Amino acid sequence: MVLEVYGNTGSPHCRIVFAVLKHLKIPYEQKTLDMRNKEHLQADYLKLNPFHTIPTINDDGFAVFESRAIAVYLIEKYSPDNQLYPNDAKKRAAINRWLYWDVASFLKSLQSYNGPFLFGNVDKPDEKAANEILDKVKTLDGLLSQSKYINGDNLTLADIGLAITFASINATNLDTKPFENVNKWFNRLENDLPEVWSEIIVKPNEMLKKRWTDKLSASK
Template sequence: MAPKLFGTDMNQGVRAVLLTAKALDLEIDLVEVNVYVKDYIDEELQKINPEHTIPTLVDGDFSSWDTHAILSYLAEKYGSDDNLYPTEPEKKNQIDQMLYFESDTLRPRVNGIIQAIVVENEKEIPTEKISAITESYRLLDGFLENKNFLTGDNLTVADLCCLATVSTATVITPISTEKYPNLSQWYRTCKNFGYYEETNGCGLNKLDALVELKLGRPRTEELCE
């Protein structure tokens, strides 16, 4: 039986899991949970995960509800090799470091804006919040200097996790090719994955449309680089 994933593909954490599962050639059963409705409660999810957060993975009798823990679990359990999440301590540390960057720096900056627009119905995005996202772009561009992927020449769960969140950030402000050439090249490379559109592009497009609907107008150049 395929593992169940509770969430919506508009959520970047859910898309990170879908990207990783597809990279592992693993089928995932997505159970739709719409957390972008204020005060929404899914009783089945709450029984599994008292925090009522997404993504939540159920694999047989096992459950997990942290994106990064889910990604490493799937890679270790279902990977035919350890390429996506190596066991060698130094390489594993580099990947974990990028996962923590996504969790502690990149994601809160992106989620703060998305949550304010989609759930709280705010109509304006403060300039400082846009600047925080572009500062994350600058950091990622530096991490990618002389590299194809975030930790070297090989794709890992760190790339898939950051891909889902960076693509979400582009809903707010695009990536400047001139200012962030390394990040732009990495993003183009990832978007060319054969499974990108199915696992990330479709949900991202739905989120993009929802943001424009909530703003009551198309996103304008003033919000962008």
Template sequence: MTITIYHFPPSAPSRAALLTARVLSLNVNVKEINLFKKEQLKQEFVKINPQHIVPTLDDNGFVMWESRAIAGYLVGKYAKDDSLYPQNPQLRAVVDQRLYFDCSTLFPRIRAICFPVLYLGETKVTEDKKTALHEALAFIEKFLHGKKWLTGDSCTIADISAFASISSALAIGWNIGNYPNIQAWVERCKTLPGADENDVGAKQFGAAVLKNMEPGQI
């Protein structure tokens, strides 16, 4: 069995896919694709993934991408039970809702702050972008009310995905002091297998953003 994940450590979605593999205790071959150096545009990688994005999974010749889809696939094929992605339709629907929230709201609002700084030469962050991210975090805070994890008492791939996203925000200095539920949840997420590896990538991301950002923007 050979599982390869094409990975870029600063990328939150890429870290989410790899973190899922670590939580599942899978033996994976990690091949780094440096987006800062545009290695994703090399012909050999485009042949594997014409959309040329990370993470990309190659499971013995079965190739797919999109971090949340990869996470669901890995759990479905390799998990010993369904706790990370329940089979029960209602429980799974809640996990999916949280995943889609990360995909459509949380991560894009982090990206809206960081992408222009990394790639478009911007050095400041506008107040509307800050407000939008705080709004997303306020929803996460509500999701966690009375719960240890985003959907209940067990960690799921929704937690893994959102943790990868929020760790990127924390790495650029985002203050979550007003979100006690998130603070406690982040500490729980830090106990997951692979969390230290996620932290290394998040710090690389934060350093790259802060290098180009004017002081005092966050």
């Protein structure tokens, strides 16, 4: 039975899963749920994921939900001891801290910045939320002045997750050009992940960038 993946690249949480699938060339069948028609609330899907969220995978009857758990599972099963997530407790802990920080802090800050302005009734972006994101990028910039990747000299799953969030930050009105080390790292990843970059990193943010452009124009 081919691996089934429920999700789409419009969701930043799904992108890390699709990035791993494509980078490791794991065969899969994408399943897209029509959430407007509540397909994610149907009984068959709730058996796979009682929280009815995406992404979720069904690997021959074994279901996994939560993006970072899925990404780790895929590497451990289909490419064990890959440098993306090496079989070493300390190296994995170093990767995990960034995976969890990304989803719980970095991406969350971005969503808190995007949501009220793009989908709420506020007329301008929140300056405090903007500064919070830029402070986090500044911290990353300092760390990346010391190494090629976030955990040293090798590309890991942590880099992929952080890059997906950073790409979405670049789709907003925030200026990240002053952070030279982050941008060098980001450009390096483009060369490292050619099978992933356009479809998973760049194209999904085109809609976000358009929303920001349109809302900023309407707010003038």
